[in-house]
Amino acid sequence: ITFNFLLDHIFLYLFSTLLRRCVPCIFLQYVSFTLPFRASCSMAAWDLSVIVEDLGPDAAPITISVASDLHIGGVILKLVEKLQIKRDWSDHALWWEQKQRWLLKTAWTLEKWEVHADARLIFMPQHKPVKLGLPNGIILKLRACFSNPVFQTVMGICRMLGIRHPEELSLLRPVEEKKKKKDKDLSEDIYDLTEVPLSSVSRPCLYNGMPPHFADSDKLEAVYKMLSVTQPPPPPEVIAKQYRPASVVDKAHINGRWLDSSRCLMQQDIKGNDRLWLRFKFFSFYDIDSKYDVVRVTQLYEQARWAILLEDIDCTEEEMMLFGALQYHISKVSQSEPQMLCSNAALDDLETALQSLEVKMEGESSSASEYVYVFRPKKLTLKGYKQYWFKFQDTSISYFKSKEESIGEPIQQINLKGCEVAPDVNVAAQKFLIKLLIPAPEGMNEVYLRCDNEQQYAEWMAACRLASKGKSLADSTFQSEIDSIRSFLAMQKTNGSQGNAAASDESINPHSLVSPRYHKKYKPKQLTPRILDAYQNVNQLSLTDALMRFLQIWQALPDFGLSYMFLSGRFKGSRKDEVLGIAPNRLIRIDLSVGDVVKTWRYNNMKQWNVNWDIKQVAIEFEGNVNIAFSCLTADCKIVHEYIGGYIFMSTRSREKSDVLNEELFHKLTGGHEAL
Numbered sequence: 188i189t190f191n192f193l194l195d196h197i198f199l200y201l202f203s204t205l206l207r208r209c210v211p212c213i214f215l216q217y218v219s220f221t222l223p224f225r226a227s228c229s230m231a232a233w234d235l236s237v238i239v240e241d242l243g244p245d246a247a248p249i250t251i252s253v254a255s256d257l258h259i260g261g262v263i264l265k266l267v268e269k270l271q272i273k274r275d276w277s278d279h280a281l282w283w284e285q286k287q288r289w290l291l292k293t294a295w296t297l298e299k300w301e302v303h304a305d306a307r308l309i310f311m312p313q314h315k316p317v318k319l320g321l322p323n324g325i326i327l328k329l330r331a332c333f334s335n336p337v338f339q340t341v342m343g344i345c346r347m348l349g350i351r352h353p354e355e356l357s358l359l360r361p362v363e364e365k366k367k368k369k370d371k372d373l374s375e376d377i378y379d380l381t382e383v384p385l386s387s388v389s390r391p392c393l394y395n396g397m398p399p400h401f402a403d404s405d406k407l408e409a410v411y412k413m414l415s416v417t418q419p420p421p422p423p424e425v426i427a428k429q430y431r432p433a434s435v436v437d438k439a440h441i442n443g444r445w446l447d448s449s450r451c452l453m454q455q456d457i458k459g460n461d462r463l464w465l466r467f468k469f470f471s472f473y474d475i476d477s478k479y480d481v482v483r484v485t486q487l488y489e490q491a492r493w494a495i496l497l498e499d500i501d502c503t504e505e506e507m508m509l510f511g512a513l514q515y516h517i518s519k520v521s522q523s524e525p526q527m528l529c530s531n532a533a534l535d536d537l538e539t540a541l542q543s544l545e546v547k548m549e550g551e552s553s554s555a556s557e558y559v560y561v562f563r564p565k566k567l568t569l570k571g572y573k574q575y576w577f578k579f580q581d582t583s584i585s586y587f588k589s590k591e592e593s594i595g596e597p598i599q600q601i602n603l604k605g606c607e608v609a610p611d612v613n614v615a616a617q618k619f620l621i622k623l624l625i626p627a628p629e630g631m632n633e634v635y636l637r638c639d640n641e642q643q644y645a646e647w648m649a650a651c652r653l654a655s656k657g658k659s660l661a662d663s664t665f666q667s668e669i670d671s672i673r674s675f676l677a678m679q680k681t682n683g684s685q686g687n688a689a690a691s692d693e694s695i696n697p698h699s700l701v702s703p704r705y706h707k708k709y710k711p712k713q714l715t716p717r718i719l720d721a722y723q724n725v726n727q728l729s730l731t732d733a734l735m736r737f738l739q740i741w742q743a744l745p746d747f748g749l750s751y752m753f754l755s756g757r758f759k760g761s762r763k764d765e766v767l768g769i770a771p772n773r774l775i776r777i778d779l780s781v782g783d784v785v786k787t788w789r790y791n792n793m794k795q796w797n798v799n800w801d802i803k804q805v806a807i808e809f810e811g812n813v814n815i816a817f818s819c820l821t822a823d824c825k826i827v828h829e830y831i832g833g834y835i836f837m838s839t840r841s842r843e844k845s846d847v848l849n850e851e852l853f854h855k856l857t858g859g860h861e862a863l
Contacts, residue, residue: 231255233304235297237266237281240311249310253297260293266310280334282309287454289313289334315459316381317452319344320361322466322490323418327410329380331452333459338448338853344465347383348414349398350483351476354836354848357468360444362430378410396481415481417488417521417734420514420699421496427703431497435766435777436821438499439753443822448829449858466490469830470748471771471837477731488517488734491741498702500746505613505679511700511714512678512721513737520730555579555660556593559647560637561586572637579647582654601625601634603654605773605789609745610648611635614679619644621651626787645672656772657791675740678724695719749775750830753821767817769830771837774807776815788815790835798828798859807831825859832856 233255236248251265259281267276281290283300284307290300302308313334319327329347332340337358345353383400395402401411432438445468446455457463467490475484494500495510502510556579560572575586576593582604585597603623611620619638636651638644649668650660658664697714698706705714728736741747749768765785768775776786788809796807803824806816819827836856839849 235262235302235304235306235308237262238307238309239266239270240309255298256296258294258296259290259300262297263293263310278312278314279310280313282311282453283307284309289451289453291334317457318377318460318462320462320464321414322486322493323414324421324489325413325418326375326377326462327380328377328460329383333452333457336449336451336854337446337455338850340452341448341465342848347380347398347400348482349401349411349479350486351479352473352483354833354853355467355469355472356465357448358446358463358465359441359468360446361462361464362441362444378413380407380410383407411482415485417485417517419518420696423696423698423703423706426496426699427706429493429497431703432499435751435779435782436753439751439766439821442750442752443819443826445822445826445829447823447825448833449825449854468750469771469833469837470742471834473837473840484734488737491738495741496702498704500741500744500749502744503611503613504705505615506740506744507701507705508714508717508721509678509725509740510737511697511718512725513733513740514700515695515718515722516725516728517730517733517737520728520733554581555646555650556590557643557647558590559586559643562635562637564633564635572635577636579650579654579660581659582657584654603651604657605787605792606651606655607745607775607784607787608648608651608655610743612644612676612679614641614676621648623651624784624787641673641676645669645676648672671739675743678721678736678740680724751777752819752827754817754819764820765817767819767827769827769834771834774831788813790831790838796828796831798824800824800859828859829857 231254232252234250235253236250238248239246249266249269251262251269253262253265263276263279263281282288283290283302286306290302290308313332314330315333316328317331319329319331321327329344332343335343338354341356341358342353345351345356350356397408397411397415401407432441446452446457446463467487472487477484492510492514495502495507557577558574559577560574561577562572575588575598576590577584577586578593578597583600583602585600587593587595587597601623603625605626607622607624609622609624611622612618617640619641621636621638621644623634623636625632625634636647638647646669649665649672652668653659653662653665695715695718697709697711697718700718701714725733725736748770750770752767752769754765754767764779766777766779768777768784772791773787773789775784776788777783778785788807792810794808794810796805798805802818804816804818805824805827806814808814818824833853833856836849836853839852
């Protein structure tokens, strides 16, 4: 009995109480004519054509006789019976091509789905093979779910590969590479994992240090080793062939390739055997466990390394030499340590791994005072660096002409909460600068602080970083932040005599360890001593410590975690095109003409954000009656919406719930009106 048929009965029953006494003849005529007519219409049989993908592209559609009250499960049953092919059809489902929709609710009738005779239905498997490119360059062929949202598809892929916290990753369309004629005949290595089942266990069970399905054969075990062991430094010609974004706009174009996490692969025109990239999308890494996260840490390192080599993120020349030394050391150690990542209790989570153990300060004072040099490049005053007496109190700094005048009113007080803190250091030249970008109504005010020595720099840099996060000097992480900065500075020191001695003994190709910019700037014999000098400071690290140190320095770079979006001029008071930088904790407005940061907004000051899906515009409201609105040129506004909601979701994760992924909350924050 259809829903409309029941409504007819209810309507007639109620209507009869009013009309039975008044017009019984009309009522009886309506009953005698309407009910049989409606019943015959709803139950009438009609032909439905269904294309069966497994029969091939040239096969004719299969026609079955159906009625509107037949449910989808019954349609599939009739179709399979008519095919007369004995096989497992449990993974197959109906795809409605015109509506771009899977008919997965098999209890719903054709009438409820509003399927008519002109519907183009395709009977196909929900899981299909895709060629998945990983951050380390390996290409896997595996079965992915084409019917679930991409978020769930990534979860299934990560479970199979042994990668926890799949919410940090996503899929994107690869950049088209221009192939030369001589490269057409070169076949790439693709490792087939289509027979490996998709697991439903969130925390992988390990057998001999790997997920059980990789231990089934020597071939699969070799694939897992490729996933969990870092790759050797790539040859310079391989680096030169890779796509390198030439500008911020190029980086924005790449971010426009992310797939929508709320929609399935079929809805985004992805076909079987298509190529996709699996990458870390949200740079907010949580709960690293050295026992379970071998593949996760290795792939994260590979993505960071290629970001350095392809100049996707900027770094200084000294930092590049240090990155090169760490790559060289990691390559050597990974060949000699068969256990891959060694277990270390101090590295159970990323915060511990990157910032060392938290310790409390001996004194609970939240203030500090000292002479520091200051320079404000965009002001008429303070034309050069000038020494002032600085006082650090809570999250603000005040400066005075001298220590004696610090009792009175300061020349200026600067609140560092929400500011941008960037290092400008050259240990060899004894250059220790701290660049502060202070949010202001008219834009960003620049203030440079110059320190006399390493110790002063480490303390003030640590204090500024904590203050930018709203933390005072009394915070328990202050000392560990100082130690982390000093450790980073120590790795930049060179030992000329040791390095030159090592250069004669070690075989090293420096152009495999640095970005192409330095291939043109320096010859190998000039780079080798510098990299080996830096190598003397890291050659005692274990593989785990070296990988974590690489990630630590990567995360300390000023542009770390920034994903760029190219905007049309929709900011209030602006008519020119600009770039929006999306970071784990803030949004950054960048002037495209000069590349300067114009304004910074932190997520913790955000009251709400909305998307006008009709005009594709994002509107955000911050505290203090600050409202911004913009449209994207190189990406759908859904990608920006997903970035913002995704980072807010990452901030809700806690240790108690680290193994339980709140999928519903993720879709509420990132899905938009379609998910709701």
